[in-house]
Amino acid sequence: MAQAHKQPNYIAIFWWLLALTIIEVAVIFMPLARVLIAILLVGLALSKASLVAMYFMHLKFELRTLGLIAVTPILLCVLLVFALLPDLSGTPHQTVGAPAQPAKPSSP
Amino acid sequence: MSQVAVLHPEIEPVESPLTPESWGKLGMWIFLVGDAMSFGALLAAYGALRFGSTDWPHPSSVLGIGLTAFMTFLLICSSVTMVLALAAIQRGDMAGLKKFLSLTILCGLSFLGMQAYEWTHLIREGLGLSSNPWGASLFGTTFFVITGFHGAHVTGGVVYLSCYLIRSLLGRLNQAHTNQIEIAALYWHFVDLVWILVFTFVYLL
Numbered sequence: 424m425a426q427a428h429k430q431p432n433y434i435a436i437f438w439w440l441l442a443l444t445i446i447e448v449a450v451i452f453m454p455l456a457r458v459l460i461a462i463l464l465v466g467l468a469l470s471k472a473s474l475v476a477m478y479f480m481h482l483k484f485e486l487r488t489l490g491l492i493a494v495t496p497i498l499l500c501v502l503l504v505f506a507l508l509p510d511l512s513g514t515p516h517q518t519v520g521a522p523a524q525p526a527k528p529s530s531p
Numbered sequence: 532m533s534q535v536a537v538l539h540p541e542i543e544p545v546e547s548p549l550t551p552e553s554w555g556k557l558g559m560w561i562f563l564v565g566d567a568m569s570f571g572a573l574l575a576a577y578g579a580l581r582f583g584s585t586d587w588p589h590p591s592s593v594l595g596i597g598l599t600a601f602m603t604f605l606l607i608c609s610s611v612t613m614v615l616a617l618a619a620i621q622r623g624d625m626a627g628l629k630k631f632l633s634l635t636i637l638c639g640l641s642f643l644g645m646q647a648y649e650w651t652h653l654i655r656e657g658l659g660l661s662s663n664p665w666g667a668s669l670f671g672t673t674f675f676v677i678t679g680f681h682g683a684h685v686t687g688g689v690v691y692l693s694c695y696l697i698r699s700l701l702g703r704l705n706q707a708h709t710n711q712i713e714i715a716a717l718y719w720h721f722v723d724l725v726w727i728l729v730f731t732f733v734y735l736l
Contacts, residue, residue: 433611433615434611436611437607437610440607444600447730447731448600448735451591451596461736464735464736465736467731468727468728468731472724472727475610475724475727476720476724479613480716480717480720480721480724485550486549486550489549489557489560493560493563496567497571499571500572500574500575503571503572503575504575507575507578510579
């Protein structure tokens with residue numbers, strides 16, 4: 424399909440990516456709540472990744488099924504994050520000289 | 532069916548259903564999806580280890596953001612030169628292909644050089660695979676594994692594109708090879724896409 428479609432304006436995509444990168448770096452120095460900074464950074468990173476996939480990798484001009492195959496890793500990663508959630512919250516660990524944590528009753 | 536499939540039905544019995552240009556392109560997409568899962572697993576594990584830790588160093592105060600922001604800029608530039616290389620071969624402009632392919636490889640090599648500089652600098656400051664002066668030892672482990680895995684991909688991409696540059700310099704590449712360059716470009720853009728995520732999750736967040 425890549426040959427058939429009209430070529431997108433690659434230089435415009437470049438400026439968008441550059442602008443989003445500058446915003447990303449600026450965001451970490453902003454006096455905002457950590458959670459808000461994290462949400463902004465993830466949103467900006469996903470926007471940039473989508474721009475690269477849609478225009479540079481021509482996913483916008485491919486068959487929809489190929490696009491669905493291409494997004495499966497994201498779904499699986501979200502699933503993996505949820506699978507790891509119990510480890511994120513249940514057992515805070517420290518590397519060196521950590522005070523002993525009181526043992527939690529293990530769930531059945 | 533494609534022309535090749537009509538002429539050589541025994542070689543290519545049917546055309547690829549998702550990528551009518553070639554089976555190779557579908558193959559590259561499937562490889563990239565698998566590779567994305569490897570990177571996804573590494574990043575998810577990074578998240579789990581980081582947010583389960585109480586003494587994880589703040590990356591932006593330990594790692595050089597200025598240098599890596601410039602490395603990000605370089606990879607974005609290399610993606611642009613790569614699409615321009617593909618556009619050049621699509622219209623049969625072999626001089627343009629050589630020029631933009633060379634620029635892409637140059638950006639890739641510069642990226643690798645800067646990564647080597649960054650690693651050397653951080654190792655001298657005490658960042659190791661099993662310990663560092665700033666806190667959680669897994670900070671170093673995850674940093675080296677994730678950026679190293681990505682760096683290996685960039686190295687592979689530079690070798691991959693160099694093969695095509697050498698072929699074009701020897702005059703063994705023409706407009707009929709457009710699809711092969713498109714497949715190589717897919718790989719290169721993927722490496723750029725992954726760096727965008729690595730830069731955000733490992734350096735900025």
